[in-house]
Amino acid sequence: MTAAQPGVTTAGCQGVRKAEADSVAFVICARHGVQIEHGFSSPQTWAGSDPRAQPGAAILAAGERITTAAANISRHLDHHLPDSTTGLATPVRTVASTAVAAKPSSFPEPDARIEGVLLDAEEFYIGQLDGSWVPAYLHQRGITPAAAREWHIGYAPRGWTVLTTYLRGRGHPDDAIQAAGLARLSSRGTLIDHFRDRVMLPVHDEHGTLAGFIGRARPGTGPDVPKYLNSPATSTYHKGDLLFGLYHACHHLARGATPVIVEGPFDAIAVTLADPGLAPCGTALTTRQAEALAHAADLSRTGVLVAFDDDTAGRKAAVRAYYILRAVSDRLRSVALPGKDPAEILETQGADTLRSILHSHVQPLSAIVIDAYIHPWEARLRDPEGPLLAMRSVAAVIAGLLPPETAEVIRQITGNKQLTTIDERMHPVANPELPQIARALPADTAYQIARTAERLGFTDYSDVLAEVANAVIRKAARPKGVLYHAVDRRNWRSAVSQTHL
Numbered sequence: 001m002t003a004a005q006p007g008v009t010t011a012g013c014q015g016v017r018k019a020e021a022d023s024v025a026f027v028i029c030a031r032h033g034v035q036i037e038h039g040f041s042s043p044q045t046w047a048g049s050d051p052r053a054q055p056g057a058a059i060l061a062a063g064e065r066i067t068t069a070a071a072n073i074s075r076h077l078d079h080h081l082p083d084s085t086t087g088l089a090t091p092v093r094t095v096a097s098t099a100v101a102a103k104p105s106s107f108p109e110p111d112a113r114i115e116g117v118l119l120d121a122e123e124f125y126i127g128q129l130d131g132s133w134v135p136a137y138l139h140q141r142g143i144t145p146a147a148a149r150e151w152h153i154g155y156a157p158r159g160w161t162v163l164t165t166y167l168r169g170r171g172h173p174d175d176a177i178q179a180a181g182l183a184r185l186s187s188r189g190t191l192i193d194h195f196r197d198r199v200m201l202p203v204h205d206e207h208g209t210l211a212g213f214i215g216r217a218r219p220g221t222g223p224d225v226p227k228y229l230n231s232p233a234t235s236t237y238h239k240g241d242l243l244f245g246l247y248h249a250c251h252h253l254a255r256g257a258t259p260v261i262v263e264g265p266f267d268a269i270a271v272t273l274a275d276p277g278l279a280p281c282g283t284a285l286t287t288r289q290a291e292a293l294a295h296a297a298d299l300s301r302t303g304v305l306v307a308f309d310d311d312t313a314g315r316k317a318a319v320r321a322y323y324i325l326r327a328v329s330d331r332l333r334s335v336a337l338p339g340k341d342p343a344e345i346l347e348t349q350g351a352d353t354l355r356s357i358l359h360s361h362v363q364p365l366s367a368i369v370i371d372a373y374i375h376p377w378e379a380r381l382r383d384p385e386g387p388l389l390a391m392r393s394v395a396a397v398i399a400g401l402l403p404p405e406t407a408e409v410i411r412q413i414t415g416n417k418q419l420t421t422i423d424e425r426m427h428p429v430a431n432p433e434l435p436q437i438a439r440a441l442p443a444d445t446a447y448q449i450a451r452t453a454e455r456l457g458f459t460d461y462s463d464v465l466a467e468v469a470n471a472v473i474r475k476a477a478r479p480k481g482v483l484y485h486a487v488d489r490r491n492w493r494s495a496v497s498q499t500h501l
Contacts, residue, residue: 023066028073062187065224111235117172117180118202118210118236124166125154125200125213132157133218134199142346143269151248151269152202156195156215160186163193181212181231195229201265203237203281204247206292212237214244214265214281228264230281240286244268246296249276253297260305260335260358261285261293261321262342263314270346271307274355277342283313285321294328303331306365307358309341318368325365326401330444332365366444370451373397387456392467394456398448399471409440410472418470421463434462437469 129135129148132155138148156163164183168174174191177183183191198215205211212231231237245268253259253276260275262268263283271277280289293299304325308314318334325332335358337345345354377390399407419431438446449468453461 020062020066020069024069024073027066111176111179113172113176114180114234114236115210117167117176117182118212120167120170120172121163121180121182121213122152122154122200122202122210124163125156126152128155128157129153137199137219140347141266141343142350143266147269154200154202156193156198156200158197160192160196161190163195164191179234181234181237184232194232198229201244203231203242203244205236205242206246206250206296208247209236211242216266238288239281241288241292242281243289243292244279244281245272245277246292248272249278250296252276253302256298256302258302258305259293259297259299260307261325262307263309263317264341264343266343267307267341270342270351270354271358273346273351274358275305284317285324287324287327290324290328299329299331303333304329305333305335305358305362307335307337307342310337310339314341315368315372318365319372322365322369330442332444333362334365334368336361336363364444364447366448367451370394370398370448370455374452374455381456387458391452391456391458391464392471394452395464395467396471396474398445398452398464398468399475401448402445402468402472403442406440406442406445407472407476410437410469411476413437413440414469414473416473416476418473419466421466431462431466433469434465438465 134153134155135145135148138145138153143153161183164174164177167177167182174183177191178185182194184194186192195213195215197218201214201216202210203212203214212234214231215229217225217227217229230239233239244265249257249259249272257276260271260277262271262277262279265279268277268279278293280286293304306318306321306325308318308321322332337357338361340348342354342358345357373394374390377386377393380386381390402410413433413436419433420429421431423429441449445468449464450461453459453464458464
């Protein structure tokens with residue numbers, strides 16, 4: 001076969017197709033903790049031994065396709081699969097029960113040399129900024145030179161070994177450069193830079209220690225190039241633990257500022273013009289990130305504001321964030337962004353408009369959650385029984401979100417008996433218990449009930465309230481264990497995977 005370039009089809013060569021498919025599968029399985037036994041054939045069996053076929057180039061091209069495909073699939077799985085540490089099939093009750101688990105054993109052991117390597121790399125990236133395409137790009141995004149200096153934004157050159165050569169010149173050995181996540185072995189066994197031709201954004205832990213980097217690709221690169229590339233897992237960089245901008249925002253949070261959770265690093269930088277901007281280093285918020293935020297701010301007083309993109313992925317991420325953040329705060333709000341993310345608003349409309357939106361377009365985060373559970377029913381809402389069935393389904397979700405102490409109060413008020421809402425003549429039945437139940441509800445639950453009634457066309461909120469109370473009773477009567485866990489799991493997947501939001 002002739003050598004193929006990255007991104008070019010390999011349909012004409014069954015050997016390389018199998019090698020690439022097997023390699024991508026192996027990488028994805030290993031990343032998610034699935035142990036598999038597999039032997040890989042020698043590259044010569046599929047790359048060709050004829051020098052005219054350029055086997056070295058074929059191997060290098062296959063490696064580029066494998067890493068790109070694995071990165072794209074991992075990015076998709078990180079967004080759609082439950083967090084491996086939370087399970088997120090059921091609502092998260094406490095951070096203590098989910099976030100205290102030890103870090104995955106696959107993380108490398110601490111290496112004292114890494115901090116020095118990372119700091120030298122940061123200095124190098126900053127020094128490469130002038131003369132690159134990055135300053136013009138930052139200006140277009142509404143990021144001033146002063147902001148770029150404040151965030152230590154830099155540039156990773158295009159060359160394969162530019163950073164590696166520089167770090168070697170500073171006295172850093174190859175194994176330390178690899179351990180810092182700044183270089184990796186090529187198919188030829190030589191070190192090549194992990195980040196190339198990217199805007200470089202340093203990521204710090206909550207104590208201010210440089211942990212790694214996020215690299216944003218040059219605008220206009222092909223679909224096979226990941227838009228954002230994180231440092232690989234190292235002894236300092238654990239993507240699920242770090243919130244981009246948390247250390248930067250610490251002094252604001254200490255003074256009582258409201259933390260804003262956003263999707264990307266440039267969104268975080270944009271939001272800092274109005275409030276501390278925070279972004280998960282990845283596509284989904286984790287309980288460990290929520291725990292770090294809770295340690296940095298008094299969330300019982302400030303609450304949390306979620307400002308995700310107004311698209312399908314952003315709304316799914318907001319629903320997921322609700323289940324995680326409710327473990328650390330009962331004051332969860334969201335911003336109704338007008339079709340753009342914070343970075344786009346900063347770029348097109350300026351900081352003043354962004355600041356105004358963040359303070360005026362606010363609603364409870366519960367609104368997105370309730371809308372997500374109603375969405376699968378929208379096609380049936382015109383049927384006579386559709387609104388009632390939808391209301392009972394959503395009421396069961398609301399009941400599952402109640403604090404245990406509130407559910408116990410409802411069982412005491414009702415005598416652990418379900419309320420009758422319609423008699424045999426199909427006439428409404430008055431339930432004197434409802435006002436007392438309503439007074440026992442948390443404010444967020446009351447909002448969820450009102451939102452459900454309004455979305456489904458019920459003029460009397462008491463209908464939904466009664467169904468929530470009955471769902472609490474049914475849950476108490478149901479055998480504990482696997483059965484209810486399966487029901488919760490189905491409810492979660494119904495909202496997050498079936499809805500288009």
